[in-house]
Amino acid sequence: MDITVAVDAMGGDHGAHITVPAVLRFLDRHPEVNVVLVGLPDAIESELRARKASVGPRLRIHPASEIVTMDEAPQSALKNKKDSSMRVAINLVKSGEANACVSAGNTGALMATARFVLKTIEGVERPAIAKMMPTASGGETCVLDLGANVDCTPEQLTQFGIMGASLVAAVHQKDRPTVGLLNIGSEEIKGNESVKAAAEMLRASKLNFHGNVEGNELFTGKVDVIVADGFTGNVALKTTEGLAKMLAEFLREEFTRTWWTRFLAVLAWPVLSHFKKRVDPRRYNGASLLGLKGIVVKSHGGADQMAFYWALKQAVTEAQSGVIQRITEQVREQLADLAATPVPAAQ
Amino acid sequence: MDITVAVDAMGGDHGAHITVPAVLRFLDRHPEVNVVLVGLPDAIESELRARKASVGPRLRIHPASEIVTMDEAPQSALKNKKDSSMRVAINLVKSGEANACVSAGNTGALMATARFVLKTIEGVERPAIAKMMPTASGGETCVLDLGANVDCTPEQLTQFGIMGASLVAAVHQKDRPTVGLLNIGSEEIKGNESVKAAAEMLRASKLNFHGNVEGNELFTGKVDVIVADGFTGNVALKTTEGLAKMLAEFLREEFTRTWWTRFLAVLAWPVLSHFKKRVDPRRYNGASLLGLKGIVVKSHGGADQMAFYWALKQAVTEAQSGVIQRITEQVREQLADLAATPVPAAQ
Incomplete structure (x- = not known):
């Protein structure tokens, strides 16, 4: 089954400088996966160019004009940054354009936004990490x-x-x-x-x-x-x-x-x-926000390319195995x- | 300053088989320390004999007829085992015959007994480990x-x-x-x-x-x-x-x-x-029960000779440095x- 992952390209301590090369490496090794890079197009394109890569049928850019900072209060991110790379990546899961999303951004903001956009599964009082x-x-x-x-x-x-x-x-x-x-x-x-x-x-x-x-x-x-x-x-x-x-x-x-x-x-x-x-620990990077009506994987903020690669892997594995349906049932x-x-x- | 340590010789998973040789080694290296081995005299003497050691001015045996088991309920130990090696060792601290005591026995029973016998320092609501x-x-x-x-x-x-x-x-x-x-x-x-x-x-x-x-x-x-x-x-x-x-x-x-x-x-x-x-971890064996009107050090139940040695060291260091007085003030x-x-x- 083909899987599309929405990646918050701007999240984490290093933003596109880490997320873009990790995605390129991941796409190379996983022919069944497509990625949507969400964020500032200029920043993403410059990282792609630096690696002699370009968009194509398996790699798209979805623009988002704002970035949630690592120390931003979750409620402030939720209210004031409706076009953040984090929020737009989650929106793509909500709309069904992506099967999962991955972000190395601020955990609190990610949880608050994911809860607001995707909602919790019927019967789940609080999502967990x-x-x-x-x-x-x-x-x-x-x-x-x-x-x-x-x-x-x-x-x-x-x-x-x-x-x-x-x-x-x-x-x-x-x-x-x-x-x-x-x-x-x-x-x-x-x-x-x-x-x-x-x-x-x-x-x-x-x-x-x-x-x-x-x-x-x-x-x-x-x-x-x-x-x-x-x-x-x-x-x-x-x-x-x-x-x-x-x-x-x-x-x-x-x-x-x-x-x-x-x-x-x-x-x-x-x-x-x-x-x-x-x-x-990089091999174990990628925490799952469980209890939501969609797959959201949180990478460590300080993740390097290899660590972010494993967070992508976690998201794809969850999407392929039907985790959301299983939890719901x-x-x-x-x-x-x-x-x-x-x-x-x-x- | 000469320090006397009361040792619950029967406590822990291995009892006198570990505590006695650890004490002998400790006495060898710490001429300023005296030890009172508390427990069943037969068991202690047989361990001493096996190591060609005997009692003397720096090493005494103080008899105690009961042993608190590792899984005994603290309240039951407190009520029913008034002549346990653990309790008698703590009594020696209370009476001033020892400056500190060390036990590898059941943590709950040790804390309950130490609290009952020694009482907490004025102002301390609960002792801590x-x-x-x-x-x-x-x-x-x-x-x-x-x-x-x-x-x-x-x-x-x-x-x-x-x-x-x-x-x-x-x-x-x-x-x-x-x-x-x-x-x-x-x-x-x-x-x-x-x-x-x-x-x-x-x-x-x-x-x-x-x-x-x-x-x-x-x-x-x-x-x-x-x-x-x-x-x-x-x-x-x-x-x-x-x-x-x-x-x-x-x-x-x-x-x-x-x-x-x-x-x-x-x-x-x-x-x-x-x-x-x-x-x-053996070098860090020896947890302090703080907040009591006397020094009580808890050794890991599974401690070997070297680990128990370090618990003795912790007790002696506390006694030498006047910890109880400092906490009280x-x-x-x-x-x-x-x-x-x-x-x-x-x-």
């Missing part, structure tokens, strides 16, 4: 929410479970993905009231609920989906980024200490680079089911 | 709470800031340690109500408050103390443990793939082992100060 994380077993675990919703009700956490499981089911062709609830395990009081009630509700649902998981189980592959409120999820994600960066820097320091260690680094280059590749069925089942009160 | 984490700049950041308090009021978070800063000031001889509040930065709604109000209160305090920090800043050394509620702090800590374990495993896999990579691993052994040493002064300063309402 989901991301695949690598696991020790060589697989991936989908974690959500990563920051869209600071305080979450048990109902919302349950909906995140349904959405995350639908995403994994569609993208990884898993029939009944396992779902875990991020909690703290070893202390006196296990979890706050909302998490306790969410556990009861998830247990009563038709999801393949596996119970509580702790922070260290983000990487064991014990479950396919991990549900958290956006505050906790965001802290866990950023902690991961910070630690990985520190460890990579320490490893680099150790291998550049003397001429002998530098020589060893050259000898061990294939080993070290294979290790680096396995844990390269699952939310409808499972919420009807939950409404019919009395949920035991949390203890 | 604090831990030093390594940073990229080669220093350490103190993070609290790591799981004792799931839901925290702004007042409690502010008290954690005062306690953490007092710990760092005493142990690292830093005059005005910088304090950050763990929050999420880039999203629409920055933090929940409690965190927003805590930020206002911390700003109004005499602490050297640096504002919000995100998860990735746990490892940059940007601030000396990071304050979080126990739920978020626990997830961040466990996430760190999980990721570090996965990366270590990946690195091991890459270096044991073929005979050539194994040969490289041998050549690069000094480099890899220096890297491993820098990030070895700072809490009294700063809370009086805060009461006199009108705190602006959170926006």
Whole structure:
């Protein structure tokens, strides 16, 4: 199936300078994909020219005269920038001209605009941000929410479970993905009231609920989906980024200490680079805004070409696997089911 | 100054088999320290004999007939095990026979017992669990709470800031340690109500408050103390443990793939082992139960000899630097100060 992706060409810390070459590389390797570059035509064309590329049947430019800045307040972007590259890219999904859109822009503005333009799927109270994380077993675990919703009700956490499981089911062709609830395990009081009630509700649902998981189980592959409120999820994600960066820097320091260690680094280059590749966060770039009536993928703002390439890949995979339809069906069925089942009160 | 440490010899996954040899090694290297091993005399003596060691002026055994199991409910341990090794070790701190105690036992039971026996410092609503984490700049950041308090009021978070800063000031001889509040930065709604109000209160305090920090800043050394509620702090800590374990495993896999990579691993052994040493979590074992009228250090339940050694070190350092007195003074002064300063309402 041919897929068209609308790309917010101006979003992110580097704008068209990163998005355009990433798109060109992606089109080269994915003959079934078409791209609409949305943004200031001059900026986009100059990047195309610099790379001896031009528009054609698989690559169009759709003009948009404004840019949402990285620190702009979401409501201001929503009200005052109706012709922003971000908004117009989302509009193309709404109108059906594109099957998905990708933006490296301001997360808050992207979520607010996507919610306003595309609307949420029937039954979904709040969209969530989901991301695949690598696991020790060589697989991936989908974690959500990563920051869209600071305080979450048990109902919302349950909906995140349904959405995350639908995403994994569609993208990884898993029939009944396992779902875990991020909690703290070893202390006196296990979890706050909302998490306790969410556990009861998830247990009563038709999801393949596996119970509580702790922070260290983000990487064991014990479950396919991990549900958290956006505050906790965001802290866990950023902690991961910070630690990985520190460890990579320490490893680099150790291998550049003397001429002998530098020589060893050259000898061990294939080993070290294979290790680096396995844990390269760029390969996991591309967070999904789930719960909307359309596919929106958020790239890291500081993404380089390779990272943005992977965000494009995520959007295409979601479009090809019918994620939106799956979430819509699952939310409808499972919420009807939950409404019919009395949920035991949390203890 | 001579320091006496009461050691819960029976606590942890391995009990006396780990605690006794760790203590013997520690006594060897720290002539200013005395230890009281608390627990079943038979078990302790048999470990001492196996290592050709015996009691003496610097090493005593104090009998305790019960053991708190790792999964025992805190309230049950508190009520039913009044002669447990954990409780008796804490009693020795209370009576002044020991300057600090160390236990690798059940965290919930340790906190409940320590609170009951030692009581909290005047003005401290809830004790917190604090831990030093390594940073990229080669220093350490103190993070609290790591799981004792799931839901925290702004007042409690502010008290954690005062306690953490007092710990760092005493142990690292830093005059005005910088304090950050763990929050999420880039999203629409920055933090929940409690965190927003805590930020206002911390700003109004005499602490050297640096504002919000995100998860990735746990490892940059940007601030000396990071304050979080126990739920978020626990997830961040466990996430760190999980990721570090996965990366270590990946690195091991890459270096044991073929005979050539194994040969490289041998050549690069000094480099890899220096890297491993820098990030070895055992060196950071030993969490402090802060806010109590006595020093209680919690070792990881699965600690090996080296890890338990570092928990002993943490307890001795705290005892030598007068942490309890510092916290007591700072809490009294700063809370009086805060009461006199009108705190602006959170926006």
